[in-house]
Amino acid sequence: MSDPGGLGIRDFERSLPMALLRAREAVMRRFRPLLAEHGVTEQQWRVLRALADSDSPKTIGALADRTLLLGPSLSRMLATLDERGLVLRTPAPGDARRTELTITAHGRRLVAAIAPDSERRYRSIEDRLEPGALDELYRLLDHVAAID
Amino acid sequence: MSDPGGLGIRDFERSLPMALLRAREAVMRRFRPLLAEHGVTEQQWRVLRALADSDSPKTIGALADRTLLLGPSLSRMLATLDERGLVLRTPAPGDARRTELTITAHGRRLVAAIAPDSERRYRSIEDRLEPGALDELYRLLDHVAAID
């Protein structure tokens, strides 16, 4: 059924946003309980992961691009994470408009505490797919992400 | 860089939820302006598409599964769509607990009005990918969605 209602629109099952969302939901259903146990939201986890990823401090703008969060959302979230001692906000040397963000030792410990269970769940997903499926999936997703 | 911070967690770029989100964002960036022009949110569009897809009425529960929305969110949203004359809520014959939902003629006209532009944008995405990439992507996404 390629045009079920005769409305000139593709089948709902053939909607790329829906297919991406469904896959993401299936994955996140396995990770959300873990994040909840440690008191972090999905978006906060994105921020902590992005900061833990490298040792170089990041500006808020760079972090917003990387985590797909908007400036105002990030701004408030970072204040919360700062209060919890998970991140550090310092004025950028050389440009006082910028804020540099680094993850604290406490923040790193939180990431490290979640990591083993996270990797275990990740592998259980990988094990249910054909060999090489994830590599191919990443490749295609990167292509789609690069369209604009 | 497979374990950049030495925290036992995979690189942020190798996070499946992030890769799925990035791809979805790239796609949605092209569709959101169109939906906004017609005064529907992303989630409302999901509901209208799901209802337009078949002629058989759907219960709220079935619709929630299909659109990946929660009951309470759907409940309020359907009240709004009903007020706008886009959907119809009727008690299910035989089981008064259930509500059956159908898209109205007005709703179908809205879907049909958005469809051509939507399909055009969809094809422009398809054109930027390798031939067959979308078919393969759907196949892999379906596998991931089926893990639970």
Add this chain to the structure above:
DNA sequence: TATTGTTATACTCTATAACTATA
């Protein structure tokens, strides 16, 4: 008792605009 849906509540995120400080 279990199921279907609604209402209540609190929280978070999205989105845009206005504003401050700095460049």
Add this chain to the structure above:
DNA sequence: TATAGTTATAGAGTATAACAATA
């Protein structure tokens, strides 16, 4: 004037629990 970030505000969605009606 442009840029980086914050604050303000409105709106929408997420998530859980409590509730009513029906099965």
